[in-house]
Amino acid sequence: MRKLRIKRTVLAFLLLAGIAASAPSVQSDKLVVLQVQWVPQAQFAGYIMAREKGIFAAEGLDVDVRFSDENSSPITELFSGRADFCTAWLSQTLTLDRPVVNICQVIQKSTLMLVARKESGIRKPEDMNGRKVAIWGGDFSIQPLAFFRKYGIKPVIVPQSYNIDAFLVGACDVASAMYYNEFNKIYLSGVDQEDLVPFFYSDYGLNFPEDGIYCLRETQVNDPELCRKMRRAILKGWEYAFAHPGETLDVLMDYCAGYRVRTNRAQQKWMLEAIRQAVIFGSGEDPAGWGVLRKDDFLRVAEELIRQGFVKTVPTFEDFVKD
Amino acid sequence: MSRRSPTVKNPIVRRLILWIGLPLLVVYSVVAVTSYFQNKKASIDRMNAYLLELTSHHAAELDSRFGAISRTPAIVAETIEGMKALTEERLYDLMERRLAADPDLFGMSVSFEPYTLDPKRAAFSARVVRTPGGLEKVDSQADSGYGTADWYLIPKLLDGPYWTEPLFSAGGGNELSCSFSHPLRFKGKFVGIVTADISLAQLEKTLQAVDVFAGYAFIIGRSGTFIAYPNPDFVLRESPFSLAETLSRPDLRALGKDMIAGKQGIAALADFHTGEKNWLVYAPISATRWSFAAVIPEANVLAPVRAQLYRQIVLMVGGLFIILLGIVATSYGITNPLRKLTAFAGDISAGNLDVRIEGLKRRDEIQRLAEVFNQTVADLNQYIKDFTAATKAKEAVESELRIARQIQESLLPRVFPAFPERPEFDLYAKNEPAKDVAGDFYDFFFLDEDQLAVLIADVSGKGVPAALFMAVNRTLMKTVCQKGVGPAASIRAANEILSRDNDACMFTTMFLAVFNVKTGDLVYANAGHNPPYIVSRDRTIRVLPSMGDAFLGVDAEAAYHEGRARLDPGDLLVLYTDGVTEAVTPEGDFFGEERFVRRVTDHRDEDLASIWGRLSAELDDFQKGNRFDDITVVLLKRSE
Numbered sequence: 001m002r003k004l005r006i007k008r009t010v011l012a013f014l015l016l017a018g019i020a021a022s023a024p025s026v027q028s029d030k031l032v033v034l035q036v037q038w039v040p041q042a043q044f045a046g047y048i049m050a051r052e053k054g055i056f057a058a059e060g061l062d063v064d065v066r067f068s069d070e071n072s073s074p075i076t077e078l079f080s081g082r083a084d085f086c087t088a089w090l091s092q093t094l095t096l097d098r099p100v101v102n103i104c105q106v107i108q109k110s111t112l113m114l115v116a117r118k119e120s121g122i123r124k125p126e127d128m129n130g131r132k133v134a135i136w137g138g139d140f141s142i143q144p145l146a147f148f149r150k151y152g153i154k155p156v157i158v159p160q161s162y163n164i165d166a167f168l169v170g171a172c173d174v175a176s177a178m179y180y181n182e183f184n185k186i187y188l189s190g191v192d193q194e195d196l197v198p199f200f201y202s203d204y205g206l207n208f209p210e211d212g213i214y215c216l217r218e219t220q221v222n223d224p225e226l227c228r229k230m231r232r233a234i235l236k237g238w239e240y241a242f243a244h245p246g247e248t249l250d251v252l253m254d255y256c257a258g259y260r261v262r263t264n265r266a267q268q269k270w271m272l273e274a275i276r277q278a279v280i281f282g283s284g285e286d287p288a289g290w291g292v293l294r295k296d297d298f299l300r301v302a303e304e305l306i307r308q309g310f311v312k313t314v315p316t317f318e319d320f321v322k323d
Numbered sequence: 324m325s326r327r328s329p330t331v332k333n334p335i336v337r338r339l340i341l342w343i344g345l346p347l348l349v350v351y352s353v354v355a356v357t358s359y360f361q362n363k364k365a366s367i368d369r370m371n372a373y374l375l376e377l378t379s380h381h382a383a384e385l386d387s388r389f390g391a392i393s394r395t396p397a398i399v400a401e402t403i404e405g406m407k408a409l410t411e412e413r414l415y416d417l418m419e420r421r422l423a424a425d426p427d428l429f430g431m432s433v434s435f436e437p438y439t440l441d442p443k444r445a446a447f448s449a450r451v452v453r454t455p456g457g458l459e460k461v462d463s464q465a466d467s468g469y470g471t472a473d474w475y476l477i478p479k480l481l482d483g484p485y486w487t488e489p490l491f492s493a494g495g496g497n498e499l500s501c502s503f504s505h506p507l508r509f510k511g512k513f514v515g516i517v518t519a520d521i522s523l524a525q526l527e528k529t530l531q532a533v534d535v536f537a538g539y540a541f542i543i544g545r546s547g548t549f550i551a552y553p554n555p556d557f558v559l560r561e562s563p564f565s566l567a568e569t570l571s572r573p574d575l576r577a578l579g580k581d582m583i584a585g586k587q588g589i590a591a592l593a594d595f596h597t598g599e600k601n602w603l604v605y606a607p608i609s610a611t612r613w614s615f616a617a618v619i620p621e622a623n624v625l626a627p628v629r630a631q632l633y634r635q636i637v638l639m640v641g642g643l644f645i646i647l648l649g650i651v652a653t654s655y656g657i658t659n660p661l662r663k664l665t666a667f668a669g670d671i672s673a674g675n676l677d678v679r680i681e682g683l684k685r686r687d688e689i690q691r692l693a694e695v696f697n698q699t700v701a702d703l704n705q706y707i708k709d710f711t712a713a714t715k716a717k718e719a720v721e722s723e724l725r726i727a728r729q730i731q732e733s734l735l736p737r738v739f740p741a742f743p744e745r746p747e748f749d750l751y752a753k754n755e756p757a758k759d760v761a762g763d764f765y766d767f768f769f770l771d772e773d774q775l776a777v778l779i780a781d782v783s784g785k786g787v788p789a790a791l792f793m794a795v796n797r798t799l800m801k802t803v804c805q806k807g808v809g810p811a812a813s814i815r816a817a818n819e820i821l822s823r824d825n826d827a828c829m830f831t832t833m834f835l836a837v838f839n840v841k842t843g844d845l846v847y848a849n850a851g852h853n854p855p856y857i858v859s860r861d862r863t864i865r866v867l868p869s870m871g872d873a874f875l876g877v878d879a880e881a882a883y884h885e886g887r888a889r890l891d892p893g894d895l896l897v898l899y900t901d902g903v904t905e906a907v908t909p910e911g912d913f914f915g916e917e918r919f920v921r922r923v924t925d926h927r928d929e930d931l932a933s934i935w936g937r938l939s940a941e942l943d944d945f946q947k948g949n950r951f952d953d954i955t956v957v958l959l960k961r962s963e
Contacts, residue, residue, distance in 0.1 A: 132480065137471075158476075158480060159470065159471040159476060160471065160476075161471045161472055161473050161476055163473065165473050165477060165487075165488055165546070166473065166476060166477045166480060168545070168546050169477060169481065169485070169545070170481070171476070171477045171480035171481050172480060187564070188547070188562060188564040188565050188568070189546035189547055189548075189562070189564065189583075190546065190547050190562075190564055190576070190579050190580045190583050262491075262559045262560050263560060264560050264561045264562075264565040264569065265565070265569050266564075266565040266566075266567075266568035266569045267565060269568070269569075270568075
């Protein structure tokens with residue numbers, strides 16, 4: 001039932017992009033496509049601001065930030081050649097058939113989480129035993145399954161749609177949420193945070209870095225300078241967005257209106273701050289330390305992927321990370 | 324004397340306003356304020372009840388519409404559950420018949436759990452939608468993701484019916500729609516979901532038709548999102564909770580919580596956009612767990628309340644104004660005549676007695692007072708006219724009396740020494756009348772070469788009658804004495820004449836002596852007069868005793884006797900009238916003969932005029948200027 005109007009717009013973009021990006025190798029004066037995972041929202045503020053404020057242009061790049069929906073995937077776009085770069089989770093990019101490289105690890109901390117209502121009596125992981133726990137499919141299920149295994153929990157796992165209505169109406173006891181998104185949507189549906197019990201995977205030894213910037217390995221090999229420029233511009237874009245939240249929100253709300261995203265400023269404001277916390281996690285306020293994929297994070301994710309049987313082997317850290 | 328006080332310190336009008344107007348104002352104000360709050364509270368209570376009822380009514384109307392729609396999937400589910408041979412065709416047929424029967428529906432679907440309807444099919448969802456071209460079957464094979472869609476998943480998890488949150492349908496343009504999902508069970512086991520889809524396009528129009536005091540209405544969904552709102556940008560984007568954050572308005576969050584909790588109530592609400600004071604009245608739409616709200620500008624709600632209060636205030640102010648007007652008019656009604664009276668009294672004190680108080684045209688105490696004033700002034704005026712006339716008359720009389728006195732004075736010899744060619748004696752006489760015309764008189768004249776007649780008399784009464792009688796007496800005495808028959812005979816003769824025809828019953832005391840200036844012999848007669856004294860050179864005093872003879876003018880037959888005495892050289896004969904001895908102080912002490920004689924004796928060696936001068940001064944001093952009787956003294960001294 002979730003069919004957004006954005007679909008047609010995106011398709012039109014994709015068509016144009018396909019024509020524009022037909023050449024296998026990307027020159028710096030050519031259009032560079034950055035495909036992000038979802039519709040416009042503060043999760044992508046850094047990229048949007050890098051474009052809007054001419055930060056990409058300052059690096060000599062003409063970057064188009066493209067958005068996705070439930071029917072499109074950044075990795076698909078990347079593999080098809082319609083996108084040169086994309087945002088993706090480490091847990092996804094370590095399981096791919098084709099080699100990709102991480103040129104920038106933007107989000108250092110798991111924002112994926114579980115949330116329960118206090119009134120459900122669930123206070124600790126073990127309390128979820130036998131309770132209805134809603135999790136998203138695909139990559140989103142890796143951390144919860146690792147979590148259940150780690151704590152020896154056997155919940156009743158139920159699927160979850162792209163929102164938290166089921167949780168709000170009590171159809172499940174625990175739901176998955178992105179801290180920057182659904183967790184606040186619960187609040188914006190009239191449930192106070194003190195009535196909720198959050199479970200952050202990072203608090204349970206399961207921190208999975210999330211949004212990173214990826215490209216095909218050949219893109220990096222052919223044009224490492226392009227990758228370095230992208231990385232610099234993207235980090236500067238985030239720096240700008242965090243330093244100018246008001247302006248960034250204005251731009252975001254314009255984007256949301258343009259893409260008919262049904263959101264509100266309060267939600268985007270929360271999201272921008274939550275993303276900021278996840279970006280500076282482990283490195284602090286100084287942008288010089290941002291964007292680095294740490295080896296222990298890499299190994300943790302790789303280990304869990306292998307354990308859960310998603311992959312048998314993973315690339316070496318050195319092959320995978322190029323900055 | 325001030326004719327008119329320019330300012331009055333404590334005017335009546337002020338006192339009346341202070342003691343009547345002010346208490347009235349206080350009472351009025353208390354009543355008005357009390358009733359204002361009572362009325363306001365009552366009106367607001369009534370308004371609250373009315374608004375709640377009105378809002379509940381609108382909410383109930385919507386509720387019944389959604390309630391009716393929600394029955395359709397239940398019936399379809401029941402029908403399917405009762406089918407013996409369930410085929411795809413029969414499902415479509417069932418849905419098409421329902422859609423034909425219910426124009427409010429724009430679509431229906433029946434979706435099954437994997438491999439339930441057909442063991443070979445992991446997903447099966449049959450769907451019929453209403454299009455402009457008629458009902459249309461939608462091939463559901465491709466749409467395999469419905470298992471995680473809210474419309475399927477949530478009622479499945481809840482194991483009960485569920486209204487989905489509205490969204491903008493992709494197919495039917497940009498049209499807001501929502502679905503009611505009902506679980507489908509085979510033998511009690513969940514096998515799928517039946518939905519009825521409705522457009523909410525009509526919702527906006529329905530809300531626009533809601534007229535609650537020219538306010539607007541909106542609907543929020545079960546998690547607070549605006550489903551219908553005048554500003555389309557809010558729909559499916561904002562909620563009271565998001566606005567609470569963006570606008571920093573915690574009240575909105577509390578309100579949103581109450582609304583999504585299915586409560587009904589009234590809340591004060593500053594407008595999201597303008598900040599204008601509003602009332603928000605809300606009631607639940609139970610079927611969908613939505614909340615209906617009407618937002619009414621407080622001014623609109625309170626308009627009837629205010630109108631009533633304004634009427635009250637106008638009445639109050641008007642009433643008070645009339646009362647104050649009455650007070651001012653009344654007090655001027657009182658003070659104006661008083662001012663006229665004051666001016667009138669001022670005129671009077673300035674001497675204008677011809678004024679009258681006119682034009683009061685009243686029938687009260689003040690009119691009565693004015694009448695008394697007028698009468699008093701008229702009387703006073705008359706009195707003063709009479710008094711003036713009397714004074715003029717008196718002045719005329721007094722003028723005549725002055726002339727009479729001059730005449731009288733000219734009658735008595737008053738040039739001294741009276742006989743400068745006669746060295747044998749000295750003579751001084753003085754008459755000072757109590758009134759302008761004296762009743763006393765004296766006289767002296769030579770009867771021959773050596774015989775000097777000396778007389779002193781006191782006519783009864785005073786003033787003009789006495790003076791006239793005295794004039795007659797004197798002339799008469801002069802006449803009778805000239806006959807040389809001696810003092811007693813002369814007095815007897817005069818008495819005979821005076822007693823006859825004495826209708827006025829006037830009488831006279833008289834002492835008459837004939838003094839031989841050569842020998843010093845003195846022959847005298849006394850008609851009831853004060854006995855004279857003789858003060859000798861050695862200051863011995865002799866009285867010329869009275870012989871008990873009567874006054875002149877009483878008894879024509881009266882007999883008079885003669886006495887004889889002798890003045891030695893240097894002897895002083897003192898004649899006087901009772902005005903001297905009976906001179907009286909304001910305290911009532913008489914001057915007395917003794918004091919008189921002693922004074923004369925003390926100064927007997929002095930000049931006769933000087934003796935009189937001293938005596939006269941002492942008498943004036945004694946009487947403090949109040950003279951009640953004529954004073955007459957005659958002093959005769961035989962030269963040494």
